[in-house]
Amino acid sequence: METISTRYNDPDTLALNGGTSIRNGNWPTWPQYGSMALDLVRQVFDGGRWAVSGTWTGQCPLEQTFAEQFAEFLGVKYCIPTDHCSSALVMSMKSLGIGPGDEVIVPGLTWVACASTVLRVGAIPILVDIEPNTLCLSPEAVESAITTRTAAILVVHLYSAMANMDKLTAISQKYSIPLIEDCAQAHGARWSGQRAGSLGIIGVFSMQQGKALTCGEGGAAVTSDPRLFSLLEQLRNDGRRLAKTPRVVGHMHLEEVGEVIGANLAMSEFQLAVLLDGLNRLEEQNKTRASRAIYLDKCLREISGLEFIRPHHQNDERAYYHYVVRYEPESFAYKSVEAICRALEAELGFWVHPAYRPLNDHPLYRPHLDKNLAHTFADLKSINPTRFELPEASRQHKRSILFHHSVLLGSLLDMDDIATAFEKVQRLSSTLPDD
Numbered sequence: 001m002e003t004i005s006t007r008y009n010d011p012d013t014l015a016l017n018g019g020t021s022i023r024n025g026n027w028p029t030w031p032q033y034g035s036m037a038l039d040l041v042r043q044v045f046d047g048g049r050w051a052v053s054g055t056w057t058g059q060c061p062l063e064q065t066f067a068e069q070f071a072e073f074l075g076v077k078y079c080i081p082t083d084h085c086s087s088a089l090v091m092s093m094k095s096l097g098i099g100p101g102d103e104v105i106v107p108g109l110t111w112v113a114c115a116s117t118v119l120r121v122g123a124i125p126i127l128v129d130i131e132p133n134t135l136c137l138s139p140e141a142v143e144s145a146i147t148t149r150t151a152a153i154l155v156v157h158l159y160s161a162m163a164n165m166d167k168l169t170a171i172s173q174k175y176s177i178p179l180i181e182d183c184a185q186a187h188g189a190r191w192s193g194q195r196a197g198s199l200g201i202i203g204v205f206s207m208q209q210g211k212a213l214t215c216g217e218g219g220a221a222v223t224s225d226p227r228l229f230s231l232l233e234q235l236r237n238d239g240r241r242l243a244k245t246p247r248v249v250g251h252m253h254l255e256e257v258g259e260v261i262g263a264n265l266a267m268s269e270f271q272l273a274v275l276l277d278g279l280n281r282l283e284e285q286n287k288t289r290a291s292r293a294i295y296l297d298k299c300l301r302e303i304s305g306l307e308f309i310r311p312h313h314q315n316d317e318r319a320y321y322h323y324v325v326r327y328e329p330e331s332f333a334y335k336s337v338e339a340i341c342r343a344l345e346a347e348l349g350f351w352v353h354p355a356y357r358p359l360n361d362h363p364l365y366r367p368h369l370d371k372n373l374a375h376t377f378a379d380l381k382s383i384n385p386t387r388f389e390l391p392e393a394s395r396q397h398k399r400s401i402l403f404h405h406s407v408l409l410g411s412l413l414d415m416d417d418i419a420t421a422f423e424k425v426q427r428l429s430s431t432l433p434d435d
């Protein structure tokens with residue numbers, strides 16, 4: 001790392017306290033698109049097929065092209081694009097027959113939708129603590145939470161690391177409980193050579209704006225099980241699925257099956273155009289992000305009091321949704337994670353923030369206070385998240401510093417600036433305003 005004084009001209013005053021910042025923005029933007037997206041969107045406009053529920057035009061819809069390409073990329077047989085990952089989660093649980101009376105194990109540190117979708121099928125989310133090295137589900141905590149009512153384990157690959165799939169698969173087999181893999185934050189990650197999403201019975205993805213593969217809002221469910229595929233398709237399309245037999249131009253491409261009652265949870269062809277373009281860049285961007293993260297880890301190791309995510313060795317390809325680094329409070333004058341994030345943000349000009357709040361103490365997840373849920377859950381105490389203890393999730397929330405994956409698409413000099421900001425904030429941490 002270059003010496004601080006040569007990198008910027010106000011090394012002794014934090015930007016937050018009126019000093020000159022290290023950077024004034026100018027970071028890679030997100031989301032991104034290429035000319036392929038524009039060409040395909042025009043093709044959708046002109047082709048007259050704007051939705052999977054549109055009529056057959058004689059041309060294969062982009063939905064099928066994307067589903068085939070994404071399934072091949074992941075090494076699974078089937079992919080069903082959806083309007084959101086949350087819908088894919090609900091469909092997954094319904095296809096596995098999960099409902100009232102069942103329990104689903106959910107990590108205590110994750111986005112609220114992981115737990116709230118369990119409530120949407122009438123089951124009880126059982127919040128379980130995480131392992132500190134990866135911030136993902138602790139297999140030991142999962143095993144202790146299993147009861148005769150456990151109907152699924154929702155594994156979330158969080159921020160930049162995969163959960164311990166060897167141990168979780170062993171638990172799933174030992175107790176015959178299916179694993180649903182939530183890969184909303186792990187497009188393209190690999191475990192012993194297999195892509196995230198192909199290790200559980202069903203994998204789900206989010207294609208919301210911030211994600212590494214995005215079309216604004218969107219998702220997908222993937223599986224290699226033909227029976228689950230058939231159910232997932234119907235759950236996504238009001239009980240219909242893409243017809244297996246040739247269609248007449250102008251007639252519906254979807255055929256009615258009705259084995260289950262579904263909903264319209266489909267994605268439009270415009271979004272699929274954007275996704276096909278993004279999928280073209282995903283591997284290359286994942287490589288860039290991973291190499292920048294390795295370089296940044298190396299630079300930040302020169303600063304005392306920082307600790308890094310330590311993925312399992314089987315996680316042989318990492319996919320970054322957020323870069324995470326933890327700090328030791330004593331090395332940063334015992335300042336809060338919020339104060340440190342604000343100081344880094346002022347130096348760098350992009351959003352820096354703590355990890356999620358644990359779900360037993362999250363302002364967006366208070367289901368026991370929701371009057372509508374009282375109809376489904378006679379015993380509201382069962383869904384009160386404060387009944388779960390999540391000490392590791394809480395500890396990691398208070399010491400994790402995060403920023404978005406788009407920053408990792410920058411140059412090595414950009415990474416140097418980030419390291420410089422950490423060094424400056426640490427050195428001047430005693431001057432940080434208290435909360």
Ligand SMILES: Cc1ncc(COP(=O)(O)O)c(C=O)c1O
Binds near residue numbers: 083110205206207
């Ligand atoms: C881990 C995880 N699961 C599920 C979701 C829900 O995704 P969506 O917003 O596409 O429904 C998200 C969204 O951020 C997420 O991060």
